[in-house]
Amino acid sequence: MAARACGCVKDSLTYYMMYKMLRNRFGYLDWWPGETNDEIIIGAILTQQTSWKNVERALANLKESHAVNLKKIGRMNLKKLENLLKPSGFYHQKARRLKAISKYIYNNYISLDELLSKDRVSLRKELLSLDGVGKETADSIILYAAEKPAFVVDAYARRILNRVYGIDTDIEYDKLCVMIEGAIKRDLGLYKDFHAQLVELGKRHCRLKPVCKGCPINEHCAYFISLTK
Ligand code: SF4
Known part of the structure; x- marks a missing residue:
């Protein structure tokens, strides 16, 4: 058509x-900057309302703390996480969102891969039910982390x-x-x-x-x- x-x-x-x-x-x-699915999802949250340059600075902080990992983020002290995320702006909100996503994944699934292996439609519905995950963020996660076609x-x-x-x-x-x-x-x-x-x-x-x-x-x-x- x-x-x-x-x-x-x-x-x-x-x-x-x-x-x-x-x-x-x-x-x-064919890109999305991110070496792992954790990094892709973290980047998709951090890029909300800011430029990618600022996301890179926050990701560099996380890398220095060996914390580009949703499981680790879930366990990390909130204040410490907020400090690491500061360059990405709205860091109180983003730290809480990442922690909530981590909690959701590890309360409901054995691993991130288990969640990402769901079919595209179910995965989108589930991602959209999470705080701070809008349609653009959900589709970025589906396309680049879950590797399923979503525009x-x-x-x-x-x-x-x-x-x-x-x-x-x-x-x-x-x-x-x-x-x-x-x-x-x-x-x-x-x-x-x-x-x-x-x-x-x-x-x-x-x-x-x-x-x-x-x-x-x-x-x-x-x-x-x-x-x-
Ligand atoms: S897409 Fe159209 S408006 Fe945009 S730069 Fe190209 S010619 Fe200009």
Whole structure:
């Protein structure tokens, strides 16, 4: 199914075509910074309301304390954990969230892997029942830690899809997921790399103030086309 554009997108650029054009420019990215599933989940919580640079500083503190581990975080003194997480901002809240996630996992499962091995739909439902785990965080955990295909709708994706296709930035999260997941093959590698490509585009070109010159999809972007008319 082709992407539904706002009517002014040249050549009706499909989501998959957009992905291919980004990949041709940026190369295969397929990333989430994190060496272990614990680190991926901790990073997904810490990245809420802050930049990744700040997350890296908090993760470095945890690494220095040998505590990039949800089980250890669950047992750690709260004040100590808060101090380690300080660079990521909202550290009181994030420390409590991580402790609550740890408690939930180890009260209900033998291991983190047991939780992550659940099917995608059940896992999402369970993650969303945890304090501080919203849809974007849950889908990041499902995609990168559980390695199951879930499209992650973050601020970059919303901004780019709004400018390229005219999709409302306030569109309901699940509605946007259905639109994208219905239009591209449900494939783990593709979903990971597509997310990474959108982040790359958002950082290099589609910033708050867009740098459209040299953007790999500018000829197909409704925003850019409207500027050149
Ligand atoms: S052409 Fe400009 S507005 Fe469109 S996606 Fe590229 S950077 Fe964003």
